[in-house]
Amino acid sequence: MPINFPDSPxxxxxxxxxxxxxxxxxxxxxxxxxxxxxxxxxxxxxxxANGQxxAQGNxxxxxAxxxxxAxxxxxAxxxxxVxxDAxAQGNxxVxxxxxANGNxxAxxVxxAxxxxxAxxxxxAxxxxxVxxxxxANGNxxAxxVxxAxxAQGNxxxxxxxxxxxxxxxxxxxxxxxVKFNNAxxxxxxxxxxxxxxxxxxxxxxxxxxxxxxxxxxKGHLRVSNKADSTDFALLTISAVTEQTGYFEVxxxxxxxxxTSFTNGEDVIITFARxxDAxAQGNxxAQGNxxAxxxxxAxxxxxAxxxxxAxxxxxVxxxxxANGNxxAxxVxxANGNxxAxxxxxAxxxxxAxxxxxAxxxxxVxxAxxxxxxxxxxSTTESSPPTSPAPETGDAWFDPSNxxxxxxxxxxxxxxxxxxxxxxxxxxAxxVxxxTGVQGSxxxxxxxxxxDTNTADSDPGAGEVKFNHxxxxxxxxxYINEADADAVNIGSFLTxxxxxxxxxxxxxxxxxxxxxxxxxxxxxxxxxxxxxxxxxVSVTHIAGATSFSSAxxxxxTFARxxDxxxxxxxxAxxVxxxxxAxxxNAVLTLVLNAQTGxxxxxxxxxxxxxxxxxxxxxxxxxxPTNAAVAGFVVGDQINLLQTGAGQVTVGGAGVxxxxxxxxxxxxxxxxxxxxxxxxxxxxxxxxxxx
Numbered sequence: 235m236p237i238n239f240p241d242s243p244x245x246x247x248x249x250x251x252x253x254x255x256x257x258x259x260x261x262x263x264x265x266x267x268x269x270x271x272x273x274x275x276x277x278x279x280x281x282x283a284n285g286q287x288x289a290q291g292n293x294x295x296x297x298a299x300x301x302x303x304a305x306x307x308x309x310a311x312x313x314x315x316v317x318x319d320a321x322a323q324g325n326x327x328v329x330x331x332x333x334a335n336g337n338x339x340a341x342x343v344x345x346a347x348x349x350x351x352a353x354x355x356x357x358a359x360x361x362x363x364v365x366x367x368x369x370a371n372g373n374x375x376a377x378x379v380x381x382a383x384x385a386q387g388n389x390x391x392x393x394x395x396x397x398x399x400x401x402x403x404x405x406x407x408x409x410x411x412v413k414f415n416n417a418x419x420x421x422x423x424x425x426x427x428x429x430x431x432x433x434x435x436x437x438x439x440x441x442x443x444x445x446x447x448x449x450x451x452k453g454h455l456r457v458s459n460k461a462d463s464t465d466f467a468l469l470t471i472s473a474v475t476e477q478t479g480y481f482e483v484x485x486x487x488x489x490x491x492x493t494s495f496t497n498g499e500d501v502i503i504t505f506a507r508x509x510d511a512x513a514q515g516n517x518x519a520q521g522n523x524x525a526x527x528x529x530x531a532x533x534x535x536x537a538x539x540x541x542x543a544x545x546x547x548x549v550x551x552x553x554x555a556n557g558n559x560x561a562x563x564v565x566x567a568n569g570n571x572x573a574x575x576x577x578x579a580x581x582x583x584x585a586x587x588x589x590x591a592x593x594x595x596x597v598x599x600a601x602x603x604x605x606x607x608x609x610x611s612t613t614e615s616s617p618p619t620s621p622a623p624e625t626g627d628a629w630f631d632p633s634n635x636x637x638x639x640x641x642x643x644x645x646x647x648x649x650x651x652x653x654x655x656x657x658x659x660x661a662x663x664v665x666x667x668t669g670v671q672g673s674x675x676x677x678x679x680x681x682x683x684d685t686n687t688a689d690s691d692p693g694a695g696e697v698k699f700n701h702x703x704x705x706x707x708x709x710x711y712i713n714e715a716d717a718d719a720v721n722i723g724s725f726l727t728x729x730x731x732x733x734x735x736x737x738x739x740x741x742x743x744x745x746x747x748x749x750x751x752x753x754x755x756x757x758x759x760x761x762x763x764x765x766x767x768x769v770s771v772t773h774i775a776g777a778t779s780f781s782s783a784x785x786x787x788x789t790f791a792r793x794x795d796x797x798x799x800x801x802x803x804a805x806x807v808x809x810x811x812x813a814x815x816x817n818a819v820l821t822l823v824l825n826a827q828t829g830x831x832x833x834x835x836x837x838x839x840x841x842x843x844x845x846x847x848x849x850x851x852x853x854x855x856p857t858n859a860a861v862a863g864f865v866v867g868d869q870i871n872l873l874q875t876g877a878g879q880v881t882v883g884g885a886g887v888x889x890x891x892x893x894x895x896x897x898x899x900x901x902x903x904x905x906x907x908x909x910x911x912x913x914x915x916x917x918x919x920x921x922x
Contacts, residue, residue: 445474676791846876894922
């Protein structure tokens with residue numbers, strides 16, 4: 235049954251007959267082949283175009299759990315006296331950030347099967363006479379070579395490009411350069427890296443972020459040959475020192491396949507920051523020594539302060555009641571739990587770039603001419619028009635290697651027919667180049683950039699910031715649906731659920747130029763209204779603007795949660811019970827003061843300071859820094875013998891007393907006891 239193509243077809247209109255479908259491109263009918271493209275197919279015999287960016291990699295491995303901090307030291311044996319405060323529980327160590335997700339390289343695309351040699355044209359009916367013989371069946375063209383698997387991607391993290399310098403002096407290596415202080419990287423201790431990479435991207439903010447880590451190991455870096463990710467060296471980072479024009483990074487070699495690189499070699503350096511160390515818990519205060527109760531003329535009791543009625547009486551100082559038994563020593567404060575070690579941020583292997591598309595199999599050699607009536611052109615890149623084509627004429631388009639037959643008033647891509655002589659097998663196409671390096675690891679979504687800065691829904695498939703200059707932006711507004719209508723709401727909620735102060739990172743990249751990007755940290759995400767999210771961000775590095783409607787990809791990488799609380803330290807040993815005060819009569823040494831002010835001295839410990847003046851008297855307790863020598867458990871006895879009321883105080887010193895810090899009246903007495911550094915308690919006959 236003859237094929238009848240539609241008259242006056244529109245561009246991209248398709249037509250199907252049997253199992254074959256053609257598409258009208260405005261000039262000819264082209265066969266529609268059922269295979270998904272992998273990048274544009276290069277011209278016949280030429281190198282295939284670069285493969286597409288590698289697909290997203292697997293989730294990064296969680297770093298090993300930090301070792302449990304050592305059990306706090308057992309509190310010292312409590313001295314008899316006032317109960318010491320229990321030590322505060324150690325702060326929870328912050329869990330190190332989870333390594334950013336590296337991209338897993340997609341399996342290289344299998345090269346397209348070489349075209350079957352074009353079917354020889356059926357010779358036109360010859361002049362009346364002997365019928366020409368049918369040509370022998372042509373051999374099937376050889377299958378195209380399978381494209382090579384793309385090279386393994388690079389170490390996951392923030393990646394920058396540099397030129398390697400073999401100079402080993404610790405100094406500015408120059409713009410776009412990096413070097414070490416030893417030709418053998420495995421024994422180098424310092425790396426010198428310029429403020430700008432080979433693409434003039436300033437990395438100062440990123441290196442400062444790494445230096446801000448409070449962990450002993452601040453992060454990791456991986457130096458690898460740009461064209462061969464298996465040629466690398468992995469090192470830890472212990473310190474980052476900012477110099478004029480460059481940074482000095484203290485490193486230690488961990489592993490790798492290379493211990494040196496050549497001068498001028500094009501390398502990529504990937505940084506992964508370690509999370510902050512958890513703060514160390516405070517040491518519990520030592521229990522105070524309970525003083526032996528005073529007995530004798532002063533009538534002062536033990537650590538519980540002077541006994542009211544049996545206190546000093548008049549000038550004669552009658553014998554006081556027996557001193558009270560010293561209070562039981564305070565149980566030593568619980569040792570603080572050691573801070574939980576940070577989880578090392580093990581960056582994932584970077585994504586493997588896609589294998590470049592295999593070039594098409596070379597064009598099958600032209601079939602020998604058939605009968606004299608046929609017309610065949612191999613030199614024109616557009617449909618031949620002179621002489622006017624006739625049904626059965628053939629045209630070979632040298633720009634794409636396709637054979638067309640003139641049929642039903644159209645040039646139609648050939649599918650079958652009688653086979654002419656076997657054409658020469660075309661040369662195998664050149665294997666495509668290795669795909670370009672994969673993008674920043676994480677979950678990636680397609681969006682269009684909006685330059686509007688208002689706090690509002692940017693619209694479906696769009697993203698914008700609250701400042702035209704991205705380095706000054708603090709908020710990102712992103713619609714819950716990306717350009718492909720994928721809803722990212724649940725994903726952003728997962729990022730916001732991180733218990734880490736830095737919830738994660740986000741990278742906005744030009745869709746066709748991976749070097750044009752802006753990188754931010756994420757503080758939190760908030761559902762700001764119907765259909766969009768408000769994300770608090772801080773710019774780290776990269777571009778400061780994108781154009782309106784620019785096609786971008788937005789990649790999110792979530793930070794791991796804060797680690798669990800460390801174990802509680804063991805309970806300190808209970809202090810021994812203080813000895814019972816003796817009934818012996820003790821004689822206090824007196825320190826008589828007659829002024830309106832007096833500052834205590836170390837020599838006043840265990841004395842009775844008499845304060846006598848007709849006017850008000852201020853007694854000052856000095857700070858530990860001003861007067862060294864006072865120790866926890868020291869006591870000083872006070873006696874107001876004049877009409878002027880005594881007030882106890884001291885700048886920079888905490889003094890606790892009830893109901894106040896004044897001696898109540900003439901002949902009122904009190905005792906000052908030191909409980910901790912710059913902390914005292916006043917007990918006795920007091921008033922507010």
